[in-house]
Amino acid sequence: MVVPKYLLSILQARLGPDPNLPVLGILAFEAASAMSRLVSLSNFLSGPEILRLRSDTMRSDGVAFLVSTNQSFLLRLACAELVADLDRAASAAARLGFRSRDPFLSRFNRIYADAKEGNFDCIDWIGIEKKAGTRVKKMERRVAATARLHAEMDVLNQLEASERRMKQWMQHSRPTAVQKPDPAVDTLRKKLKEQRQRVRRLVDESLWIETVDKAADLMAKSVLSILARISTVFGHVVPSLPRITANRGRSYSPKAKHSSGPLERSTPISAAVRHSAPLFVHKEVTSKPFEDLSRVLEPPSKTVGGSGMALLYANVIVSAEKLLLAKSANGPSDEEDMNATRDELYMMLPERIRAVTNAKLREYVKREAATAGGVDGAEAERWKRRVESTLKWLGPVAHDTVRWQQERQMDRSSGSARGRGR
Incomplete structure (x- = not known):
């Protein structure tokens, strides 16, 4: 996207006296994408969504015929997919916080890796989970405003391009010294003024002028909160996941109103009978549980996914x-x-x-x-x-x-774009 010069002037005005606290600017759209992923993960881990996963999705005819009726395997597959999505959001948070003075942000890549391996000593889980719901709502508002800003910036770019074309036309078509007022020019300038005001308002509401440290902190703490929730929700059926503990080794379980508890609630009888199979629980405990879990997403070569078809x-x-x-x-x-x-x-x-x-x-x-x-x-x-x-x-x-493949293609495209940008 081409950033209008008008928007760059707004950004310069918002930088403030301390140049060591940079704002997101054009990185707002990448941050919004990662925050949107975190909001989706948080919503999915709510009680109703998990219940729907177990009673509807996992017991559907298509999943039973094409994938498996083994509920333990399907839950491991769902857990692995959630962790893979969380990894992408964690990478975005780590990139933003890499140059921060805050050691929590500058070392977040290592902190997240340690948490996935079960090393939680340096993490205050209770403090992180305390405002989890507030962080999700804040991200929802900022993501929505940033999406509107993106759309309005496109409109502003089009209007500014129209203004440039009109100026060129006026210079070459009517070179006379005295020119009559043109209503079309006045209308365009009025629209341009209104659009700039609209963009200016959205800049204040969106992630555009959010400091990099604040955005990275919001994302990093949300990542750890969701990691704790995944371990709590899936821990009873995927025992290899590390058990989140608070300070001094006390067992910890997220208590957010919108979050779900362990996967032990009952399902309707009709759903339980349909495509039901024994819930075999794997009892092995490994030193790198999340790394082992990711192998579930690697389809065998003889499957449709493994053959690339x-x-x-x-x-x-x-x-x-x-x-x-x-x-x-x-x-x-x-x-x-x-x-x-x-x-x-x-x-x-x-x-x-x-x-x-x-x-x-x-x-x-x-x-x-x-x-x-x-x-x-x-x-x-x-x-x-x-x-x-x-x-x-x-x-x-x-x-x-098809939808899953499109989402993965978008992830790969955005990753390639970041690589070229460096």
Whole structure:
């Protein structure tokens, strides 16, 4: 994003007399992204979301058929995914606090690594958890304001570009000394003035003028609070996780109103029966529990994810779903769209599946020729119901896979951009 010169002047005015307390400035958007991740993690670890994970998501037909019915494995998988997300937010907090005078911030990368290994002696967990809810609400407000600032800065850039083009046009098109007032110019200048005022107000409300130390401290303490909550929530089913203790070795459990407790609450009978399996608990305790847990996210080579075909198969399923849901219309354009989607779906199929599909199609053509071109309506209806039944549980899995892949791609892109920036 191009930062308007007007905004740079605002930033210079906000720096204050102490140059050793820099503000975020353009880094506000990276900080907002990390804070948004922390807010999502905090909300997910609330009681209702965890209950929904256990009673709905983990026991869904798609998860049971494609992943596993082993509740212990699924909980370890969910825990590993949460920790991976938390690692990304922790890295952002560590980058911001790296040059801070505060040893907690400058050494946060080491502090977080020690906490994941079970070394908590230097961390005041009670003090960190005391204002966890307040920090989440503050991050929500700042993230929302920063998102609005980003949008309004785009509008301001467009208006300033229009102003530059208009000035160039006036200089080259009407070089006469005396020019009549142009209503369009006045309207543009009025809009530009109002937009600058709007951006100025959002700058004060957003992370743009937040000091780097304050933003890093807010994020770092939130990271540790969420780490404690993950250990508390999943500790009973993933015993290898370190047990968070307060000062002098007393057992500690977060008490925030919006947080959940250990995974020991009961689920509805109907949900418990569906795709239920024994909850085998792993009793091993390792020196690096979170590092061992991350291996759960590494799919075996024989799986769809391990072979790198997850996104392809998900797109195939989504395209098949579109074809099934598309209603036959009288207009030729709809028929053309369906044919194009069908061709696209066919070209997306892997080579082996395409060969099987060709064999099935040849068999269908022979059978159709043998029946003088007649179509068995009853058989077609049975196949339609069968496909609808399959896509009812397979479709959501495909959509979730596409969304998950897009989120990971955005993470990789932002990481590459930071690398080039250095």
